[in-house]
Amino acid sequence: MVGDSDALLVDDLRPLRDQIRERVRAWIIDGRLEPGVPVRERELAERFGVSRLPVREAIRMLEVEGFVETRARRGAIVRGLHRRDVEQEFEVREVLEVLEARLAAKHLESAGARRLRWLVDESEHMLQTDDRARFAEVNAEFHDAISQAAGNHTLAAVLLPLAGRLQWNTAQNAHPERILAEHRRLADAIASNDPDRAGEEARVHLNSRRQALLGTLPDSESADSL
Structure with missing residues (x-):
């Protein structure tokens, strides 16, 4: 260890x-x-x-x-990751996180908007300093802030088991600059209290993460590692 x-x-x-x-x-x-x-x-x-x-x-x-x-x-x-795990996880996450983004856009107040934008700026700083672990932590905090803004405890409880994997997936991802750009657009949409735009930005972000992560995994379902 x-x-x-x-x-x-x-x-x-x-x-x-x-x-x-x-x-x-x-x-x-x-x-x-x-x-x-x-x-x-x-x-x-x-x-x-x-x-x-x-x-x-x-x-x-x-x-x-x-x-x-x-x-x-x-x-x-x-635990390792397999293609089937990723595909099934993102099918569920798309439904739930698009809803969560829409709810956050409806209910977000000014303090929450400032925090979302600060987290995006903090992510950019972590990217510049090449702190991969902290970048993943801030990514998780960003999604947690969206969850808090949405204010739906049942939805948050359903998403909780997926949150940890999101952090790991982010750290393993080869395109942190893309993640940062997507987060900035998502934060802007939520802070603008635009549910339709927020939902679409969440969908785009998830589809981008899905394709990027699948691209790092072997085709074999028997593989035991990332």
Whole structure:
């Protein structure tokens, strides 16, 4: 198990499980933990200097987010992507995220508009500094801000399991400049309170992500890695 620093922040008031999840997720996103690599409770507990309980909880959360899967006789491992997974995921996401963008455009207030535009600017800065992991985090924050603006808790709960995969997919994508441009257009449409335009920009963005991600995957459904 590799990491830039094993120490958790002593002044971080968040639960240990959240700190561990964030650290391991960052390792997966930036490629230091590749698909198929075991994610072992005992090893992580020793590295972070904690009991196995918060590690176990963190692994469960990563599994819900789509970063980890549990296999018989192997335990928890970093999950890979397959073409069928991507196609099915985006079919669902198109329906839900177009609706979410339309709702956000209807309900967004000025503070929310400022945050969306700030997140786009922050993404641009991360792109300029070549911080892939942080770029993916800001991407997730951008979509979370849209979800908050939409104000539909049921819709947000349905989309939650897909949110983590979105972050990973973004980090793996070879066209961050395109993502940034699409986010800027989507943010402008939502901030303009234009549901039709927002829905269309969301659809264009998702179709672009779908094609870009499929282009990075092997044709074989039996492949175990990205």
